[in-house]
Amino acid sequence: MIRFDLVCAADHMFEGWFRDGASFDDQAARGALICPVCGDSAVRKAVMAPAISRGTPPLAGADAKREQLAAALQMIRQVQDYVEKNFHDVGDRFAEEARRMHLGEIPHRDIYGRATAEEATALREEGVPIRPLPLLPKLDA
């Protein structure tokens, strides 16, 4: 198996595994190589120095998919970090606080917390602008 670093027309880098160099040429010619990021089929080799694997090769594109997933998770964590640093945690009082702010009973501030599905639905029906946050388990540093 030969590993090629590949790049699409939008400069997304990913890697692909091929039986041999001719196999790459064949798949590229048929447009069978697809960028895992943007779906572009104008894929070419990024470098001309393939590595040769002696171990079991990963499935083509598996690494790229994992990286994409890792990048997505990373982005969610960044949003979460940002919210935790810049928003006030009101915990289970979220629905109450959000409603009181919406009604002008307390000054507006950025808050986050927990709400049940029923509370969230009720808030939306009252026109309170809430947004669900994707929640991930904390990583222990």
Ligand SMILES: [Zn+2]
């Ligand atoms: Zn791409």
